[in-house]
Amino acid sequence: MLRYPGWLLGYLWWLLKGCYAVARVFLVDARVLLGVAVKIPTVSFSASEQNTTALKEFDQLLRRVFPKIFSSSLVQHEMVGNYSHLLTVPGSEPDLEPYMLLAHIDVVPADEADGWDAPPFSAQELNGFIYGRGTIDNKQSVMGILQALEYLLEQGYTPRRSFYIGLGHDEEISGPQGAVNIVKLLKSRGVKLLYVLDEGLTIMDGVVDGLIGPGALIGVSEKGQATVKLSVSTPPGHSSMPPRESSIGILASAVTRLEKNRMPNLFGHGPERATFEHLAHKFGWPYRMVMSNLWLFSSLVLEGQPDTNAFVRTTTAVTMFNSGVKINVMPAYAEAFVNFRIHSSQTLQEVLKLIKSTISDERVKVEFVSGFDPLPISSYDEDTFGYQIIKKTVHDIFPEVTVSPGICVGNTDSRHYTELSPDIYRFAPSWYKPGDSARFHGVNERISIQNYEEIVLFYFQLMQNSDIRNLPGPRT
Numbered sequence: 001m002l003r004y005p006g007w008l009l010g011y012l013w014w015l016l017k018g019c020y021a022v023a024r025v026f027l028v029d030a031r032v033l034l035g036v037a038v039k040i041p042t043v044s045f046s047a048s049e050q051n052t053t054a055l056k057e058f059d060q061l062l063r064r065v066f067p068k069i070f071s072s073s074l075v076q077h078e079m080v081g082n083y084s085h086l087l088t089v090p091g092s093e094p095d096l097e098p099y100m101l102l103a104h105i106d107v108v109p110a111d112e113a114d115g116w117d118a119p120p121f122s123a124q125e126l127n128g129f130i131y132g133r134g135t136i137d138n139k140q141s142v143m144g145i146l147q148a149l150e151y152l153l154e155q156g157y158t159p160r161r162s163f164y165i166g167l168g169h170d171e172e173i174s175g176p177q178g179a180v181n182i183v184k185l186l187k188s189r190g191v192k193l194l195y196v197l198d199e200g201l202t203i204m205d206g207v208v209d210g211l212i213g214p215g216a217l218i219g220v221s222e223k224g225q226a227t228v229k230l231s232v233s234t235p236p237g238h239s240s241m242p243p244r245e246s247s248i249g250i251l252a253s254a255v256t257r258l259e260k261n262r263m264p265n266l267f268g269h270g271p272e273r274a275t276f277e278h279l280a281h282k283f284g285w286p287y288r289m290v291m292s293n294l295w296l297f298s299s300l301v302l303e304g305q306p307d308t309n310a311f312v313r314t315t316t317a318v319t320m321f322n323s324g325v326k327i328n329v330m331p332a333y334a335e336a337f338v339n340f341r342i343h344s345s346q347t348l349q350e351v352l353k354l355i356k357s358t359i360s361d362e363r364v365k366v367e368f369v370s371g372f373d374p375l376p377i378s379s380y381d382e383d384t385f386g387y388q389i390i391k392k393t394v395h396d397i398f399p400e401v402t403v404s405p406g407i408c409v410g411n412t413d414s415r416h417y418t419e420l421s422p423d424i425y426r427f428a429p430s431w432y433k434p435g436d437s438a439r440f441h442g443v444n445e446r447i448s449i450q451n452y453e454e455i456v457l458f459y460f461q462l463m464q465n466s467d468i469r470n471l472p473g474p475r476t
Ligand SMILES: CCCCCCCC/C=C\CCCCCCCC(=O)N[C@@H](Cc1c[nH]c2ccccc12)C(=O)O
Pocket: 171, 172, 173, 174, 175, 199, 200, 201, 202, 204, 208, 225, 275, 307, 308, 311, 408, 409, 410, 411, 412, 413, 432, 440
């Protein structure tokens, strides 16, 4: 009879138990857990209105479904700004600089009447996808990170490198209570972070013409913002005797000038140049040829679609337009708000100057509402721990994906963390395919069940990969 040493049998049993636990946690619980999270409508309606009942319910949910995290003597849990969460997981080697994972609990509003295939807070499954607000922005990361940690704790894992998890409750309204106060707290404790990973860019597949195979873009910066209010005042009067131009007409012309005269194409002047250098070998003919002429490439290939166009310039979005009180009264006043997302190679001041010169009409008052410069560019070279660990983890879970740096076109809570770390990355491993841009803050936001499982595995792997003391040295 074959005899196996005890240690081998023990190891096999441990492996079997491990595999069973992985299967149970990742494959069975995964979709259920994301589903219950999506069903809680943690909506940020406006800067002054949030669904606080839902935020409280979400807190209760986390405590219920992640019992190990919330009962562990290792993990310290704190509520910040009433509804945000800060988790501290101390490592066994305190000389290793900690890192931090970020995600947010709140979502933008959603109305089924806008044409959803399934109600936005139902988490209904259709053709292998979970539908609902927050499935890609950003409850998949909240639940993915926590599920990975829960599983590691279940395995008796103690990290070597300390890490923090920050879950904001007001990211969609720019994080004034959540991220801002988490950063204050960490600063007061003298914390410095090796790297920060937040939501942001994704794994793109089939959205850039000519690019063969999927590419994971790690956001090494994010665009700046400028919001301006344009207003026109004219004397009111009877609509039967109108002047040649109304306040609405004058304002509409100004807004049209801004839309027709887009901000310059700056492709090649910011880190998006590196994006395409890293991806160059993945372009087929004739795109590879066109790529040698960056300007031609950007105008032929990138400017045509809203998502790729956002990569190459400061974008102009007219988001609000108000005027008029009655059908037969000439309006005394018209106002519009325009939101610009500033390309990495421009400043807020340059954009404000360009806005005024483009409108070039004394009758239009231009007021600055809010804004900030583009965020600093984090390193992405061979020696940069955070970037390389994220890249390795992407390759571990998605071997077929090419990794490259990119610029996040939206803003994230991570912009508040610049004083804690020079290396801030914006990336979540969700698949982004043609048509998906309309799902961000739009209708039919969804994630495939398989992708959610990949996300849990990604964070599970990232936490372990981050435990390495130093990056492996250059190969000789
Ligand atoms: C090869 C080029 C391809 C380019 C493809 C682009 C792909 C885009 C993929 C994903 C979309 C990115 C979305 C990023 C997350 C954005 C988070 C968000 O929605 N933020 C809001 C709210 C917000 C956060 N901070 C601030 C500060 C001030 C105003 C608003 C906000 C937002 O940006 O509006």
